[in-house]
Amino acid sequence: MTAKGEVSRERILHAAADVVGRHGYDGATISRISKEAGLPASSIYWFFRSKDHLVGEVVRLRFDEWFSVQPEWGVPAPGTPVGVALREILGQVFRSVLEGPEFLRVGQMLTLERGEPVARDTYLGLRDSILALIRLWLDDACAAAGHRRNARLVRELARVVLLCVDGLFLAVQLGSEVDVDTHADLTAAAVAAALGEG
Amino acid sequence: MTAKGEVSRERILHAAADVVGRHGYDGATISRISKEAGLPASSIYWFFRSKDHLVGEVVRLRFDEWFSVQPEWGVPAPGTPVGVALREILGQVFRSVLEGPEFLRVGQMLTLERGEPVARDTYLGLRDSILALIRLWLDDACAAAGHRRNARLVRELARVVLLCVDGLFLAVQLGSEVDVDTHADLTAAAVAAALGEG
């Protein structure tokens, strides 16, 4: 691919990301994206096999952007209760969710709709990687806190944490003014309680 | 409206509910609904002002069906801890969410997309009524448990409960096999902890 081609591809991708963010999957028509990118539809189909593939790339792009500014999920110092360490991290994650990351909106839409298999699979794959990350961290944090291992519980708790992120995001989309600190307190406290921490 | 007309309207409404449930808002085309109902498009527009209004009625219908089989949110007996009473109710609510009620799917989709203002407003209105219900119940339950009133906390907790329902539903749509009992335990425990219950 030529340098000029690379630029065009990038222009299309970012234009698509903007339009999808503003209008959702179905609202993100090729003609809109084409207009936004300043390139004809034929160029879009030169770089991307279909609209489905294009949106898949958009999801990946937006995810990378979001993930790159997330706080590091470092293993807490030995002796630190999981609840305390989790509370710290959740505060930051929840705050970033408040800003309504596009990839979550698009991904959740793709989840609820049928069809668009490529974009949907892309989202599901990224989501799985997050879930694995949470599970790993929880495992490490439990070890650091001195709890005995319980893989099943950790797996369940990881799902609950992810679930709370989803719910929070949806509530934000609905216009609810959720108090992130209360929500983070509750989530961390629930996990701590489940682990038998005071 | 004639008795025959009433039957037709009902046929259209239920056909629309089926199609929307299977295909989502955008997938629920007038032609599909028309075919499913065995009536022409002109009949649909005789009874409903637009597709938007029709889907609004669908959301209301599905909500009523779902709500009518929900357990009663009776005020717990005096002295019962809120966490215990809430755990009981959440178990049943979460289980019904597992079955993937259509009105939640459609409503969440309308939330994430822009546009379709009538159907969206219908969903938001129903959702608000649920939130109010939770808040009232929590208020009563707190009184029954002997806690002193804290309107702000109750409002926040009601939002968190609703948020957990949303998150659970989305997780189910994603194909996660969430353990409802664990989830209900955690949610109830979190609320109990926030209220200062042991």
Add this chain to the structure above:
DNA sequence: TTAACTCCGTAACGATCACTACAGCGACTA
């Protein structure tokens, strides 16, 4: 019987959709 009203059937409306065929441009290679 006539008039009015309700509802259905047909047949379109214009708009827009995702997608493509194809010619031609500029830049690079032989």
Add this chain to the structure above:
DNA sequence: TAGTCGCTGTAGTGATCGTTACGGAGTTAA
């Protein structure tokens, strides 16, 4: 200079969208 390749521009494909115009059945009321 001729040929090739990467990309763009134009103009369209057929399909389907939500919606409507309109005529005519079927029933009801006078």
